[in-house]
Amino acid sequence: MSNRDLLAENALKAWGFLIVLALIWGSSFILIKRGLEVFSPGEVGAFRIVAAGLFLLPLSLPRLKSLNKRQVKNLLIVGLVGSFIPAFLFAKAQTQLSSSLTGVFNAMTPLFVVIIGALFFNSKITQRNLIGLLIAFVGVVLLLMVKDTGFGGFTDINSYAFYVLLACCCYGVNLNIIKYRFVELKPVAITAISITMVLPAALVYLFAATDFSFKIVHVAGAWQAAGLISLLGIVGTALALILFNVMVKVATPVFASSVTYLIPIVAIMWGLLDGETLLFGHYIGIIAVIFGVWVGNRK
Template sequence: MTQTQLTPYTWGALLLLAAIWGGSFLAIRTALDEIGPLTSVFYRTSIAAVFLWLVMLARHDVPKISSTLWIGFGGMGLLNNVIPFCLMAWGQLYIETGLTSILNASTAIFGVLVAALVFADEKLTLRKTLGVGVGFIGVVVAIGPSNLLTFDITSTAQFAVIAGTFSYALAGAWGRLRLGGLSALHASAGMLTASSIMMTPLMLIFEGVPSVDLAVSTWMGVLYFALIATAAAYLLYYKVLALAGAGNLLLVTLLIPPVAIVLGALVRGENLMPSAYLGFALLALGLAILDPRLTRRKRMV
């Protein structure tokens, strides 16, 4: 079995994906200055879904969707979009975009635990256990030990983001169980369509009919995180997966926070506590332990 080697082209694809997703945290926070979290998620999923359906129509590549497949799309939409997008958008109202991106990096840590519980071929080894342990210490440090003992709005927002990353991990297992074999385009379009259907009543009940009379900066944020950071990024993600392999793709997790931190500082004047950077370093160490290929970039046979 050959581990894909990173070429200049694949490095460029990895960096582009990290830049796109790193910028999404700023785009979401910008939109939240004018619209509510649920409305932002509705715009994100529905605009992205429409875009992907147009792509399928243009390619004459519309799949036949059974009721069983819709169940798969519904579960994936709930776990990979509705729950994490809503929790993280709400959390960003009260914590920095850079810190949100750091906590988001714990998705890979939770993913290992969920996979070990669900799949027989993903048992926890000593190395995985050590990596998960170091990663969790990083999460605690990034949040701040004192925030674990108090439940103010800031600490609650941080826990909401962490809950969102756990939902991402559950989505990974659900996707493997229910959506295996689907193309990236079909899986993404179906998932986002189901998410939009679920978000519509939630938004209408809690935030009302969305306004289209928004500031230019708000629309720029909405269109960025819907079309670029969601629709296009999902397709690019699967392209990078094919080019770089699953192990190398973990690098994106480590490249996203620096982008989000720099953008948050430059555009919104955010400053993170030193503990956030230390926590991110520990998270990165935990990921490196989980997959040594992150620090050993030679071809493996």
């Protein structure tokens, strides 16, 4: 196969991965919404981690013995800020926030990566990054203040959006740790082991501190909701992260990051199909957020 044919094949694979990932991650928010119809936010978050962790055990267990203490410490942090804590934050946010808007707020993740990197990991923040942050921030403020009667004041802000922004901050910490402290471990190993390390905490919380076991047996629709959360954990967390790592190998990092702009579109489509309503002010805010993220991430 010639270099030209190889490049064309890799480009086709990259576009395929991009579309699949956008569909998977963009659909995560509607799955959380369905899970919340039966389970509490804590149950949804914990069971999501349990499903992902059990699925990844065959990949993680053989690699545990080769880790040193520093790697164990960093992988535990990655498991907490990259998977465990955000799973609970997203579920909590969607008790008072539509799945479509949650997907839009999630698009702020790349900008939090830049902010956290500049503050704690000595990475540079450019003028373009700052402009993008400002535009996206304006978009977020608009989304927070939109009401049926127009734009409300600061007293009308939906505070549950801050759960999503805190989750994005966690992702920012997570990605910087992976970038600067794990040059010797492969991304798939990082994903599998880090989620496995927080699996015991998720299991203890789920079965000792919630009514999950009772609901599975006695509540109508619980098995269907649990199945959707399992899908969220296995496909939306475990397989999607592995697929993303594969895409990074066949495409440029800039191309891979463009999935960020497609996720809100998929989330909005699911939300509208599910009867959610977006007002004119929401669309202005959405455009500002996505445009700001695009500006801030341009190379």
